Amino acid sequence: MAMTQTQRLGIFSLLALVMAATRLHHFDAIPDASWGVFFLAGFWLRGSARWAFPLLMALAVLVDFFAITSQGLSFWSHYCVSAGYWFLVPSYFALWLGGSWLARHQAGLRVSTLGLTALALLVSEGVCYLLSNGSFYWLSPVTVAARSLNGWFANLGDWYLPFLTTTAMYVAIGAVFHVLVSLLARTADSSRTKLAG
Template sequence: MAMTQTQRFGIFAALALVMAATRIHHSTLHHFDALPDASWGVFFLAGFWLRGAARWAFPLLMAEAVLIDYVVITHLGIDFWSHYCVSAGYWFLIPSYGALWLGGSWLAKHQVGLRLSTLALAVVALLVSESLCYLISNGSFYWISANVPAPRSFAAWFENLGDWYLPFLQTTALYVGLGAVLHVLAVQVARLAQHRGQTQH
């Protein structure tokens, strides 16, 4: 479904708003309450809907994520760089979120419309990109952060990976699923409007 630049900006604004509304309550806390952080789902959906706009959309979403973290942490009276979750590994959020963006972008390139094959591709793209994002973000924190006590070991890391993987996957899948429903509705409405326009002429 081709989009105008105005529609792209509108989608970007909506995704940015969703991330702001959810991340501000969960920034660097990793809690899964009534309204979990939508950041991972936002980057995947942005890659899908805004494919071709990565030069401006991805940096802006990254800047928003960091700004939210900064505002939340400093509002608590804590120095940003001394917070538990902010370490050298924090910079690896860029490739982590980049993996999600690329997953959504890959899906947009290879999807074949509203078919079961597209659903299968979506599942694969989400699982691979979310797993890669999780591996990078979790691994960088575990192996680089000074806040993880020594000695470190692969056994302890794998245990930590297992503890948090499913909650992150479930949350990401929830938001991507909601985005997919909205996408299907938008496509159907566009088709209906196009059909009506053709019948009237």
């Protein structure tokens, strides 16, 4: 389904709002939607990566800056903002590429699309997780007695399922939204065709 630039801006605005609202309170009752947002943006805004991805990335950094400095802490000396922090760019881009790949290969509202969605999400979220977790573990000045592959694998195991579950939850919400809008559009097209005929 082709979208107008106005529709793309509307989708972008909605995704940016969701990310900003949930990322600001990273560990509150409503989990951070950033990973799901980047995957869904890749799907819905495929072909707009030149402007949409950098703007979403800048928003993510801006929200982090606000969240850290509003606590009276220095952004640049915060333990989360190290050389590993900047690996969020390729991490989030992996999610964007997963959504974009899905947009190219999906077959509309069919069961096969559900399988492709699961595949795209698992692969892109896995790459994102390896990049973000690995860069944080190996490059951030966190308190780790001695960094080791065994320690990293244990760390990977501790956090993988919660990140996957949260991302899948937001992608599922986006998928339900997508199905509802698609069905409404079909119904509207069908009504117009009957009226024209």
